[in-house]
Amino acid sequence: MGGLFDKQSGHPLADKRELQRIIGELPGDNAFKALDEIGIWLDSLVAGGELPAERSFEAARQLADAAAPHLRRLAHEYLHTPRLSKAEENRLWSIHSGFWSSFADVLERALISFISRKPTAEQARALLPALSTYLLGALRTLIKWEQFRYGPPPKEVWRRLGQALLAAEAVGVGMQSVATGGLLGNSSPLTEYRKAMIFQAASMDSLLPLEIELAEAFISHYLAAFDFLSTAEHDCVYWVDLRVGQPPQRLAKMPEQVTPSQRFYRPGAAHGQILGVLRQLERGAEVPPEINLGGQYPVKTLLPVLRHLCAYLAPVPPQRRHDRHHVRHQVQVLHGLVNAFVIFSREFGGQAMGLQVESWQVDNVSRGGFGVLLNEPPKDWLRVGALLAMQPAGGENWLLGCVRRFYRGVDSASRVGIQTLSRQVEAAELVPVRSGENTRGAAVPLLILLEGNLPGEVRLVMPPHTFDSRERFEHVLQGQRVFFESLLLLEHNSDYEIARYRLLQAT
Structure with missing residues (x-):
């Protein structure tokens, strides 16, 4: 699309040399400043209406290409930096969400403007493959970043996705491959829509942000093996x-x-x-x-x-295993392994002992857990995988649970799905013993889950990086000396890990 920019438009990005100068002067060593400047230029393309669609798209595309390495670097920081502060997490998220939102707005404006001119078939086939691919990719990525925060999808995003694909299909270029460089790779309008569709079907609200990113990568790799049909068949999902x-x-x-x-x-x-x-x-x-x-x-x-x-993504997606019953009940909540250890320790008699207890409203219950409705902004620690010690209002017994689903709604309302891990929990400090060795390590504070286990087993909740398949624990359980022999690490995150152990009688 070289040579499209003339000097009759008053917008700085209308001139090809000026565009190259602006991109060339972007700071290469400061991702925040570079993306901030790129965002300002994208917003100017949305606000200014004097550029023809072709020129607006070309300017936005080159700005996006310049943004790509900075976006990758900050996305890596967002997904891989342990213990990001909430302010830094919000900053990184806002940068990405803002970029993809502005980029999509520019492209959608260009698409609408182009179609309103009633272009010839030749003109449409020249522009729409790339324009639709970039637009669909931007909207799809915007959905992903909203999912990182477990929020609702952007308003009207599925209408926008559908219109972009229909525009490409109307001139027969829905499957035409486009080289988008480092932003989206080689793709097509139909490919981008299909990625969004499978991403939605995969129900990502029970995964951590890094897991969501990895799930998207697996979906992209296997995309061609999924079936997409224009007519319904009996095994469509x-x-x-x-x-x-x-x-x-x-x-x-x-x-x-x-x-x-x-x-x-x-x-x-x-x-x-x-x-x-x-x-x-x-x-x-x-x-x-x-x-x-x-x-x-x-x-x-x-x-x-x-x-x-x-x-x-199975031929028969999971159905709810237990009936859900609507209730209105209060529950006291403590979060984290340390707080849970305190509350389940006999030393403190099951009392909160000045810990910061929250009160949540239970909205529904089932055999496997319950749902909570939060009518206030969620705390910084609330995320998928958070460990919770909970006590129903009016009761004395505490139970252990884990956040499995988190949906950030509108107007500060959020829904939390909690799996009950065990209603019988014992806190203990156990010393690991490595098989074949007499040396012992330091005592490990852990929680023993006495309910919901396979026969002859227990599950242990331990600090992160504790599980070792070569080690076992010795403990006096219900008056008998036993060994916990390691079997399998079930799950882990930055706060704790859960593992299965075989229960052996000590001789």
Whole structure:
């Protein structure tokens, strides 16, 4: 699109040389300042209406290419830096959300302007493959960043996605490949929409942000193995209407009316391929080299992601295992392993002892856990995986739970899904003993879960990086001396880890 900029427009980005000068003067060693300047220029393209669609798109594309390395660096910082302060986390999130929102606004404005001119088929085929691909990719990435915060998808995003894809398909370029460089890679309008559709079907609200990023990478790798159809078949799982502004819906029954804008999805061969990789990793293999995850990750980080995708992208997605009953009840809450250890320790008699206890409203209960409705902004520590000690109002017994789902609603209201880990918990400080050695390590404060275990087993909740398959613990449990022999690490995060142990009688 070289030579498109003339000197008749008053906008600085209308001149090709001026655009190159502006990009060339962006600070290369300060991602925050560079993205701030790029954001100002993108906003100016949204506000200014004098640039033709082709020129606005070209300016936005070059600005986005310049932003790409800075976005990657700050995204890595957001996802991989342990214990980010809330202020820094919000800053990094706002930078990405703001960039993708402004970039999408520029592209959508250019698309609407271009279509309103009633271009010839040749003109449309020249511009729409790239313009639609970038727009769909920007909207898809914006959905992902909202998911990092467990918030609702951006307003009308599915209407915007559908319109962008329909515009490309109208001139037969929906599947045309576009090289977008470092921003989106090689893609097409249909590819970007399909990524968004599978991402939505995967129900990411029970994953941590890094796990969401990895899940998206696995989806991208296996995208071609999913089936996307224009007509419904009996084994389709989700469907969407590109002309209707709603996310993909479970195909509980066939649509009442068949329209050309409907699309249907089924796992196809993808589910078996993802399951195959999961089984390989469980047997100790490495990630196949052809899968690009953007870095090297330990197997224990990838396993929960693959298990989640195998469950939610299956031919039959998971159904609710237990009936949910609506209630209105208060529960006292303490968060974190340290607080839980204090409250379950016999030394303190199950009393909070001056700890900062919160009061939450339980909205529904089931055998597996309960849901909580928060009518105030969530605390900084509240996220998927947070460990909770809870006591129902009026009761004396504490139970241990874990945040499994978190949905940040509008107007400060949030919903939290909590899994009950055990209603019988014992706090203890145990010394690990390594098999075949007489030396003992330092005592480890941990929680023994006495309920919900497999026969002959217990689960232990321990500080992070404690589990060692070569070690076991000795303990007096219910008056008998026993050994806890390590079996399997179930889950881990920066606050704690949970592992299965075989229960052996000491001789």
